[in-house]
Amino acid sequence: MAVAQIEAKSLWKEYGDNTVLEQVNVQVEKGEFITIVGTSGCGKTTFLRMLLGVEQPSRGELLLDGKAFPAEPGDDRGVVFQRYSVFPHLTVLKNTLLSEEFHQSRLLGKLFGQKKEQAEERAKEMLESVGLSHVLGQYPHQLSGGMQQRLAIAQALIRKPKILLLDEPFGALDPGIRADMHDLILGLWNETGLTIFMITHDLREGFYLGTRLWVFDKIRLDPQCPHCFGSTITYDIDVGQTKGSLFQAIDHSLEDSRKFLVQ
């Protein structure tokens, strides 16, 4: 078995008395496509934010290549959020160029002359691969939601991060456009071989896209103290071996916690 790229060892996350995650033990290898589902408030976003470096574990360990996760965001982990992932004051091309400019010009964050031309060349290739070559000079507010997310993906992938984190990236899109986006993300994943974590609230999307599906859910529910127990990974499924009955079982178990939390 290959060495795990990411490993969680009895990971806990608490905010005061509120336990969000408890006893998460998991290993992820390079190149996996992990989709994460769960009810709202189940801690899936907290887990993603820990991978991002914005949150730190309360107890336990979270390891990246055998070392503790960096405590702040960095360029080895790209991210696409549901909203606000692109910069409204930059055109499509400049949004895509930004990462190169950050890396090559530490003082001004701007490239000029030949370096700029070379970087623009690469940015245009990247934009071509996400199908945005025709809107290079437009600002994000002139683009549709789907195009904005394509731009966010291009922007995140241009420097080839090791890990891509997606927080409900297609949640706000129409079904038809979502299907296009699925093709796009699967294509990019096949090409680059990077590890992807994607949160979704759509179980079908999770099964369709991932090589591995996680369900975050509470094992113990205490009506007197709903926040005393945190969530953990209740299902960890190799998506290759799925059956219809399993799909229904997950849906049922999530429905139970959803009802519980709404009370």
Next chain:
Amino acid sequence: MKRLLNQHPDTTQKIILGVLPFVVLLLIYLVASDARLVKNPDDKLLPSISDMGRAMEKLALQPSKRTGEYLFWQDTGASLTRLGLGVGISALIGLFFGILNGVIPYSRINLSPLITVISLIPPLALLPILFIVFGLGELSKIVLITFGITPFIIRDLQGKVLELPDEQLIKAQTLGASSWLVIVRVVLPQILPRLFEALRLSLGAAWLFLIAAEAIASTDGLGYRIFLVRRYLAMDIILPYVAWITFLAFLTDYILRSVSVRFFPWFHSTK
């Protein structure tokens, strides 16, 4: 018949309705002025338009007998220079501390209480101190304007930086940005149009402080002139000066807005 709240005027109606209050006010003034002048041709309170014209001609088109200067333009130049310097310096200080406090938590926690307290000091109450410390020259007037509007600009911009979605700052870091690069490439360009908005909002206060300072200690300037001629009840000078100040205020606001629209198209079309 549609409800009143659903009825919208067409273009011609819009222009007529917008201009109407001005015309009405002007008419009221002309009628009242005429009535007083018929009773007493030397009445100074509501001078006729031609009186004002003559007074302004003297100030704007003929050199002063005493100094050889064209007083109206000298006043305008002096006031605009003070206003420009005061507002410009405030803009730079406001931009620097607004962004610093918005982005760097250590700086915010260190400086926010101080800035809040400073912003609560009534600037005019400080005017005597400014005169004592900086003398009666240009410096104290510029400092008064700066002191009066900078805390507002800092607090406004700091708030606007904090309103930037967290996602943007995180995304920039995942693209490899340092704190400095986040400031110059992500925060500064998005805050500049906000600075223009803040400046437009603080121009009214800036004029207030300018005229107050000029009224108390000065030898030229629009505020100086109207307070000077007040002694002679020279409404034929005061009224045109007030109208001119109003026009200059309108013009600066218009220019700031136009510059902002020209340079930050993304900002004005997303709002």
